[in-house]
Amino acid sequence: MAPPGSHRTSRYAVPVPILAVLIPVFNEAPTVVRAVERLLDAPAPQGVERRVIAVDDGSTDGSAPLLLALAERRPTLTVLRHPSNRGKGAAVRTALGSEGARGADLVLIHDADLEYDPADHSAVLAPLLDGRADAVIGSRFRGGTAHRVLYYWHAVANRALTVLSNALTNLNLSDIECCTKAFTGEVARGLRLMEDSFAIEPEIIARLARLRLPDPTHPLGERPLRIFEVPVSYAGRTYAEGKKIRWTDGGRALWAIVRHRFSG
Secondary structure, three states: OOOOOOOEEOOOOOEEOEEEEEEEEOOOOOOHHHHHHHHHHOOOOOOOEEEEEEEEEOOOOOHHHHHHHHHHHOOOEEEEEEOOOOOHHHHHHHHHOOHHHHOOOEEEEOOOOOOOOHHHHHHHHHHHHOOOOOEEEEEOOOOOOOEOOOOHHHHHHHHHHHHHHHHHHOOOOOOOOOOOEEEEHHHHHHOOOOOOOOOHHHHHHHHHHHOEEEOOOOOOOEEEOOEEEEEOOEOOOOOOOOOOOOHHHHHHHHHHHHHHHHOO
């Protein structure tokens, strides 16, 4: 069954849910065309109409012209641009506020660097499509999917941030820094994100933990979100290959975990 709010119909008048895939892009000229084409060529979940919204965050390496040229050939791709670099979080927020995302029934965040496989999207979206979940977080640490072996201390830092986030949100996630995150349109529109940097990842988790949805059957008239976790594959990059996250981003993430646990 399609989520509430679907506004496209098939020839049998069955609502067709619209999926908006959001892709923040910054200086990804070597990979961005392959990454977006890989996504566009991957089958969308059955019965779902997919649109892709890429936001170039002030790239200086020619990523934007590559995206614009691709959009001329691929009508389901929309390209938005920031005049200067503002950060991943700002790009995600711009995509969320775009016309294509505002009317979507489902929203999924995906990266432009080939580290994540769009073949995982059907499994990620399944709990949303069948009505079990309101939000789904990908995990590189659960299940038997393939993972490239890279930096030990990155993994340690991620796990430490995840433990702290879980302690403050009372969730039991395994990978808060995973890029792959999906929501119903209602949840996506209720997040009210603020972060401009990579700290948007823990901010999303904190806001999901606090968000409530109307529910007339609940004693308080509202209920917490049903959050699921789904394993995803991961082919991480080295810094020589273009990886951008730095230790300073870990400090921002730490502060975001604490700040958004208690802020409005």
